[in-house]
Amino acid sequence: MVDKEQIREAVGMILDAIGEDPDREGLLETPDRVARMYEEVFSGLHKDPADDLQIFFNQAHEELVLVKDISFYSMCEHHLLPFYGKAHVGYIPENGKVTGLSKLARVVDSFAKRPQLQERLTSQVADLIMKNVEARGVIVVVEAEHMCMTMRGIKKPGSLTTTSAVRGILQNDQAAREEALKLIKD
Ligand SMILES: Nc1nc2c(ncn2[C@@H]2O[C@H](COP(=O)(O)OP(=O)(O)OP(=O)(O)O)[C@@H](O)[C@H]2O)c(=O)[nH]1
Numbered sequence: 732m733v734d735k736e737q738i739r740e741a742v743g744m745i746l747d748a749i750g751e752d753p754d755r756e757g758l759l760e761t762p763d764r765v766a767r768m769y770e771e772v773f774s775g776l777h778k779d780p781a782d783d784l785q786i787f788f789n790q791a792h793e794e795l796v797l798v799k800d801i802s803f804y805s806m807c808e809h810h811l812l813p814f815y816g817k818a819h820v821g822y823i824p825e826n827g828k829v830t831g832l833s834k835l836a837r838v839v840d841s842f843a844k845r846p847q848l849q850e851r852l853t854s855q856v857a858d859l860i861m862k863n864v865e866a867r868g869v870i871v872v873v874e875a876e877h878m879c880m881t882m883r884g885i886k887k888p889g890s891l892t893t894t895s896a897v898r899g900i901l902q903n904d905q906a907a908r909e910e911a912l913k914l915i916k917d
Pocket residue numbers: 807808809847848849850877879880883884885
C-alpha cells in the first residue's frame with residue numbers, strides 16, 4: 732500500500748527545498764493532501780487489472796466491440812506530471828464470450844493510475860484484454876496531452892500524442908483493422 736506518512740515527510744522536504752515555509756498556514760495541510768492525492772492517482776499499482784475483467788457473458792458475437800472516448804488521467808513516469816486524454820478500446824470476441832463494457836474502461840483506469848509511459852499504457856491494456864477475454868483480436872488507440880510538454884520544457888500546449896496497439900487477427904487482417912480505425916476516427 733501507499734506509505735502516506737513517507738509522502739507527507741517528502742512533500743514537507745520538497746516545500747522546504749524550493750524555499751517555501753512548510754509551516755505557513757496555507758501549506759500546513761498540503762503534505763497530507765498530496766499524500767491522499769498520490770494514494771488515489773497511484774492506486775492502480777496495488778491492483779491486479781485482471782480482476783477488472785472477471786465478468787463474462789455468453790453471447791455469440793464474433794465481430795468488433797468498440798468502446799470509444801474513455802477519458803483517463805495518468806502520470807508520466809519521467810516528471811510525475813499528468814498526461815490525459817482518451818482511450819479507444821476494441822476487441823473481437825471468440826468462443827461466444829464477451830465481457831462487460833464498463834470492464835474495458837476499468838482496465839484503462841487501473842493501468843493509468845500508475846507512473847506510466849503512454850506506449851506502455853496502450854500495450855498493457857491490449858495485452859490484458861487479448862489474454863483474459865481470449866479475444867481473437869484487440870485494438871487500443873490512446874490520444875493524450877502531456878503536461879510535461881505543455882507547461883514546461885518544450886512548452887507545446889495542444890500537442891497530442893497518439894499511440895496504438897493491435898493484437899491477434901487485427902494485426903494481419905488489414906480490412907478488419909481499417910474498419911476498426913475508421914470507427915475510432917468517426
Ligand atoms: N515515449 C514517451 N516519452 C514521454 C512520455 N511522457 C513524457 N515523455 C518524454 O520523456 C522525455 C524525458 O526526456 P529527458 O531529456 O530525460 O527529460 P527533460 O530534460 O525534462 O526533457 P524535456 O521535456 O525535453 O525538457 C521527454 O522527451 C518527454 O517528452 C511518454 O508517455 N512516452
